[in-house]
Amino acid sequence: MALWHPYTQHKTAPLPVEIARGEGALLWDKDGNAYIDAIASWWVNPFGHSNKYIADAIYKQLTTLEHVLFGGFTHKPAQLLAERLLEILPSSQKKLFFSDNGSTAVEVALKASLQYFYNKGEKRTKIIALENGFHGDTFAAMAASGISFFTEAFRGSMIEVSRIPAPTTGREQESLDTLNGLLATGDYAAFIFEPLVQGAAGMVMYNPAPLDALMAACRAHNVFTIADEVMTGFGKTGRNFACDYLTRQPDMMCLSKALTGGTIPMAITTFTQQIFDGFYDDDVNKALFHGHTFTANPTGCAAAHAALDLLLTPEMQENIQRVSARHLDFMDEILRHPRVKTARVQGVIFALEIEREGEEAYYGGFRNRLYDFFMANGVVMRPVGNIVYILPPYIITDAQLERVYAVIKAALAEVF
Numbered sequence: 001m002a003l004w005h006p007y008t009q010h011k012t013a014p015l016p017v018e019i020a021r022g023e024g025a026l027l028w029d030k031d032g033n034a035y036i037d038a039i040a041s042w043w044v045n046p047f048g049h050s051n052k053y054i055a056d057a058i059y060k061q062l063t064t065l066e067h068v069l070f071g072g073f074t075h076k077p078a079q080l081l082a083e084r085l086l087e088i089l090p091s092s093q094k095k096l097f098f099s100d101n102g103s104t105a106v107e108v109a110l111k112a113s114l115q116y117f118y119n120k121g122e123k124r125t126k127i128i129a130l131e132n133g134f135h136g137d138t139f140a141a142m143a144a145s146g147i148s149f150f151t152e153a154f155r156g157s158m159i160e161v162s163r164i165p166a167p168t169t170g171r172e173q174e175s176l177d178t179l180n181g182l183l184a185t186g187d188y189a190a191f192i193f194e195p196l197v198q199g200a201a202g203m204v205m206y207n208p209a210p211l212d213a214l215m216a217a218c219r220a221h222n223v224f225t226i227a228d229e230v231m232t233g234f235g236k237t238g239r240n241f242a243c244d245y246l247t248r249q250p251d252m253m254c255l256s257k258a259l260t261g262g263t264i265p266m267a268i269t270t271f272t273q274q275i276f277d278g279f280y281d282d283d284v285n286k287a288l289f290h291g292h293t294f295t296a297n298p299t300g301c302a303a304a305h306a307a308l309d310l311l312l313t314p315e316m317q318e319n320i321q322r323v324s325a326r327h328l329d330f331m332d333e334i335l336r337h338p339r340v341k342t343a344r345v346q347g348v349i350f351a352l353e354i355e356r357e358g359e360e361a362y363y364g365g366f367r368n369r370l371y372d373f374f375m376a377n378g379v380v381m382r383p384v385g386n387i388v389y390i391l392p393p394y395i396i397t398d399a400q401l402e403r404v405y406a407v408i409k410a411a412l413a414e415v416f
Helices: 052-062 076-088 102-119 139-144 148-154 172-183 208-220 273-277 298-311 314-334 365-376 398-414
Strands: 019-023 026-029 034-037 095-099 126-130 160-164 188-193 224-228 252-255 267-271 340-346 349-354 387-390
Touching: 034 398, 052 298, 076 095, 076 298, 095 102, 095 273, 102 126, 102 139, 102 188, 102 224, 102 252, 102 267, 126 139, 126 172, 139 148, 139 160, 160 172, 172 188, 172 208, 188 208, 208 224, 267 273, 298 314, 314 340, 314 349, 314 398, 365 398, 387 398
Parallel strands: 126 160, 126 188, 188 224, 224 252
Antiparallel strands: 019 026, 026 034, 095 267, 252 267, 340 349, 349 387
């Protein structure tokens, strides 16, 4: 087998399941077995697989202009997409920089933060991030991430990052005090965070108010705030962006995943006018020298336009609220289960923690038994240690959701 799969130890992992096709919330393997995609294929596919509306938009664009380099050139699909996004993004956002995945969107934001102060002649070389955050696998994004076994092999090779506790219930003041201690040194360029939900940490959730307080502290010290909305963006938390719950607005935002409805890889980093102006100079060396071959790919822009069309329809907004309401009902039920330690919901995101003695490995044996059980019962879910989460396509039916819930309840009874 020639393929090297992500997050896979090929010596011990079973052979991957070969998926032949998808439609709506369902996937079928090569043998015809159906699976409910309860995690929207790593959180990218809110409008269902093989969505005809997005496919038609892609085809139409392919017959006109499939790609053109974005260095020295521009095109209407990118221009119009930027205008449409600015209409729904927080009003602080004024400039958009295209790249090709969530990790590179973060990379752009971190590089821009550091270079902004370099351009100003001010030495700020460090970043602040939340403990157990995840921002991607390229070097700066990996440095900002806090899940150690992902990054252990590269310790000492990355930019310097200081971490503060996530402001979860009961730790709000500790988080703010730790941040203020770091800010007092004057060494930091930016604070990056996953707003309201830390995805790869196991859908760890916290409230908007303590994040507002952290952002206010950063503003007082002229430290930029970067909202990594790669996972949370485009409806996942119940609003278009998790930042829509905040009183304060970030200096930068990172977008990807659902941006194109799970079709073509594309990412965007957005900026305030202040940050853009820090690079706007007669000195060419103060430009942001960063780019990707497929930056602002017209076909990806067409997919993003179609995805926005779908997201903003009353029907899709109702779907988001419907899924959230079903999750809340299930949470009320499952919290009474003796093996459930905690459960939580934010928008279409549901998570529960199974009671276990001691630490559970991120990719440990219990997690693998859960995964195998879900797959054997026709549901795609990827537990994080002893945490099971659902983040489905918005178009998932009530019957399909009930099936997912039923399989989780069966796993609580059968997987040990």
